Amino acid sequence: MSDREIGRILDRTLSGKELTPGEALRLFQAEGKELRAILQTADAVRRAAVGDTVTFVIVRNVNFTNICYTGCKFCGFAKRKGDPEAEFLSLDEIARRVEEAQERGATEVCIQGGLHPNIEGTYYGDILTAIKDRAPDIHIHAFSPFEIKYGAGRMGVSTRDFLLYLKDCGLGTIPGTAAEILDVEIRQQLTRDKLTAAEWIDIVKTAHRLGIRSTATMMYGHIDRPEHWVAHFNILREIQKETGGFTEFVPLGFIHWDAPLYFAGGARPGPTRDENLKVHAIARLFFNGWINHIQVSWVKLGPRFAQYVLKNGGANDFGGTLMNESISRSAGAPYGQEVTPLEMCRMIREIGRRPARRNTLYQIAEPYDDHDPPDMEPLVPRTAEQSSLFADFARQPG
Ligand code: SF4
DSSP: OOHHHHHHHHHHHHTTOOOOHHHHHHHHTOOHHHHHHHHHHHHHHHHHHHTTEEEEEOEEEEEOBOBOOSOOTTOSSOBOTTOTTOOBOOHHHHHHHHHHHHHTTOSEEEEEOOOOTTOOHHHHHHHHHHHHHHOTTSEEEEOOHHHHHHHHHHHTSOHHHHHHHHHHHTOOBBOOOSOSOOOHHHHHHHSTTSOOHHHHHHHHHHHHHTTOOEEEEEEESSSOOHHHHHHHHHHHHHHHHHHOOEEEEEEEEOOOTTOHHHHTTOSOSSOOHHHHHHHHHHHHHHTTTTOOOBBOOHHHHOHHHHHHHHHHSSOOEEEEOOSSOOHHHHTTOOSOSOOOHHHHHHHHHHTTOEEEEEOTTSOEEEEOSSOOOOOOOOSSOOOHHHHHHHHHHHHSOO
């Protein structure tokens, strides 16, 4: 592939032309100075689309159960009943955690769990009702398309009717997780019998049509290749053209440390540094005009590399403060469970961008141009190793 060919593709993108899947695949083959040109272009497209503000949301993750027998081969989170680490939170405990989050400034809670064999479909509604009873103003971002399918099946209703039921109970938006890679063969290897790609697409489109927006995600760096990423991007873009329901795209690098698939020798140890850069930057170019917000996952990338991707790679959102993060932590990610709002602001200023707190739908809730959010201790104390990762930010002046 020649420099000239990459240059022509990037020029076309800068002039507002839509990147084709074939062009995106060519960009994924780039290295060295060609990759640097892609990053510079993604950064220019980011600036034109959303300016120099980097946003984050104060959110608490509540993983209400890790009991699950589905057996996804990439998952280090699921436990069996009776396992010492198995967890099933009561409705009261879920609501208590949400109230506590609200006291710490959260505007959103993200609720996801394993597919517990003994819960009924109504349990998902009960969770929403319990939260809304105690924290009526909080935005509930809950239940992956796989949980939607599972709950609908347990209740014996269509996924559309189940979504309507959940909306009535207080559901705001859904996470576009469980997408992994929307490719039949890859999904068969990652998670046989799980939600199919067609079902994921159908549930997400149905939710969007009902006014329930979602995020879009991709888990990459396991048994997948760039052609799968491009096909995945294309499916997401086509959905967005049809429904306009995606709020953001969140690339999620595969965390391999405790994943059964990696132990069995069936997967790569997560994406490389260049792959992480390419996925974020090419996503910015591919979704230009359709999905404005490209999020970094600090849990997957680590706070320092997340900063680098925001500064150089076309991303514009730092994601959530999280407070309790169980899924990546269970898979072995070492970066802790919470970035406080003050640390978020300092990390964003350090890369020369303007920090702002947003809500789930990307409306700016509070710009931090001339003041800081209050200082607070992380809800779950950090290990010494985690503390050292954040020490630089804690020492900086506001
Ligand atoms: S990814 Fe979700 S559905 Fe699959 S095993 Fe883990 S908890 Fe269960």
